[in-house]
Amino acid sequence: MVAKLTIENVSHAFGSPGGRRALRVLDDVSLSVEAGEFISVIGASGSGKTTLLRVIAGLESPSAGAVLVDGEKRSGPGGKMGVVFQRDSLWPWRSVLENATFGLEMRGVNKAEAGAKAMRYIEMVGLGGFETWYPHQLSGGMRQRVNLARALTIEPDILLMDEPFAALDAQTREIMQLELTRVWRDTGKTILFVTHQIDEAVFLSDRVVTLSARPGAVRATTVIDIPRPRDLRTKRTPEFQAYVGDLWELIEAEVMKSFNARAPAAPASTGS
Numbered sequence: 051m052v053a054k055l056t057i058e059n060v061s062h063a064f065g066s067p068g069g070r071r072a073l074r075v076l077d078d079v080s081l082s083v084e085a086g087e088f089i090s091v092i093g094a095s096g097s098g099k100t101t102l103l104r105v106i107a108g109l110e111s112p113s114a115g116a117v118l119v120d121g122e123k124r125s126g127p128g129g130k131m132g133v134v135f136q137r138d139s140l141w142p143w144r145s146v147l148e149n150a151t152f153g154l155e156m157r158g159v160n161k162a163e164a165g166a167k168a169m170r171y172i173e174m175v176g177l178g179g180f181e182t183w184y185p186h187q188l189s190g191g192m193r194q195r196v197n198l199a200r201a202l203t204i205e206p207d208i209l210l211m212d213e214p215f216a217a218l219d220a221q222t223r224e225i226m227q228l229e230l231t232r233v234w235r236d237t238g239k240t241i242l243f244v245t246h247q248i249d250e251a252v253f254l255s256d257r258v259v260t261l262s263a264r265p266g267a268v269r270a271t272t273v274i275d276i277p278r279p280r281d282l283r284t285k286r287t288p289e290f291q292a293y294v295g296d297l298w299e300l301i302e303a304e305v306m307k308s309f310n311a312r313a314p315a316a317p318a319s320t321g322s
């Protein structure tokens with residue numbers, strides 16, 4: 051059976067300001083994600099997690115390698131993927147409902163149909179009754195729920211999430227982790243979740259992919275063999291703590307490397 055999502059030998063470099071040097075950000079990343087799987091990608095800040103997500107979403111084209119969905123090479127954004135970014139990107143002048151229907155409107159779906167679909171997902175993320183509210187009237191957690199509802203409304207097969215809970219307080223973050231697990235279970239989506247929080251990755255995932263310091267390469271893939279459903283007590287079990295400890299050890303050296311990393315050296319001067 052072909053994987054839902056295949057990342058095939060993806061490398062990426064950015065030109066430096068002035069364009070003389072290249073910053074290598076991703077180094078030969080390969081990863082295969084099965085339909086319905088929940089995968090997290092962890093790595094130090096600057097290891098290329100967001101870049102990887104943008105490449106998968108088709109917002110950035112990689113210097114080398116390819117992204118396949120259902121075995122077919124994709125180019126450009128859209129299609130079967132929904133994206134949730136760290137910063138909520140809601141339109142302040144649109145209500146919760148109007149934010150959620152935006153993607154469908156762009157695809158030419160009529161207002162009534164778009165509204166009915168959006169309402170289903172607004173309710174699924176626990177915001178039923180808030181559909182006429184505006185973003186400034188909502189808490190950070192509620193805004194990220196709207197973001198999630200908006201991504202779900204286009205009914206993508208794959209959800210890409212880039213540190214969606216990073217700006218939330220610790221308690222709200224834990225509630226959102228539980229809610230996301232429920233939404234994942236109820237919808238059967240394939241989820242690729244980027245975070246730098248190791249415990250969040252272990253709690254949510256079937257597998258955790260650890261990236262090395264820049265340029266990000268796959269350092270390890272860890273199967274999280276903890277039964278589901280998981281709840282907040284799961285985080286206090288010795289097996290959970292053991293996974294977190296192991297991943298910390300794996301990533302610690304990479305974090306140190308990334309602290310010591312420099313911008314790429316200037317080409318050797320040939321003049322005076």
Ligand SMILES: Nc1ncnc2c1ncn2[C@@H]1O[C@H](COP(=O)(O)OP(=O)(O)O)[C@@H](O)[C@H]1O
Pocket residue numbers: 064065073075093094095096097098099100101102264
């Ligand atoms: N558009 C861009 N142009 C140039 N460099 C970029 C761009 N986006 C990201 N980078 C660089 O790529 C590296 C990885 O960034 P990013 O993918 O955001 O890492 P992470 O999400 O893991 O923190 C960083 O060093 C960053 O400076």
Ligand SMILES: [Mg+2]
Pocket residue numbers: 099100101
């Ligand atoms: Mg990032």
